[in-house]
Amino acid sequence: MTTSAHYADLxxxxxxxxxxxxxxxxxxxxxxxxxxxxxxxxxxLTLLSLFTALFFLPLLYATVSxxxxxxxxxxxxxxxxxxxAAIELRSQDGGPLDGATAFFHTVGYFxxxxxxxxxxxxxxxxxxxxxxxxxxxxxxxxxxxxxxxx
Numbered sequence: 001m002t003t004s005a006h007y008a009d010l011x012x013x014x015x016x017x018x019x020x021x022x023x024x025x026x027x028x029x030x031x032x033x034x035x036x037x038x039x040x041x042x043x044x045l046t047l048l049s050l051f052t053a054l055f056f057l058p059l060l061y062a063t064v065s066x067x068x069x070x071x072x073x074x075x076x077x078x079x080x081x082x083x084x085a086a087i088e089l090r091s092q093d094g095g096p097l098d099g100a101t102a103f104f105h106t107v108g109y110f111x112x113x114x115x116x117x118x119x120x121x122x123x124x125x126x127x128x129x130x131x132x133x134x135x136x137x138x139x140x141x142x143x144x145x146x147x148x149x150x
Contacts, residue, residue, distance in 0.1 A: 010090060
């Protein structure tokens, strides 16, 4: 199966380049916004636990981050940070992510963050691939696209 056939239902990067324009920069903006929101939620939960959450803060942060990303991707194919940056993830058939694909995309993100060389490879792929896909995107056949104006 060729690359173009594999992504037949996603916009063609040659003829519809506007869907992929500035996506790596927007993904960085979205990531910063999401980290801020996840930290805010984690801080609020820590406060509500009367600071007992400080004893397991890394686990709490990871759990909040995983659920935040999985649920928001499953619901709207974009995290709040991605919506802020006007991008969304699409599956290889061009549709929004389903719950299972959102779950595996989140798992892929966590693996790439945990294994630093994979994160570097993912960033390089986002900068150099024609559809601006990271490593997880390439494995799952997903792509981040600029959202259409509503």
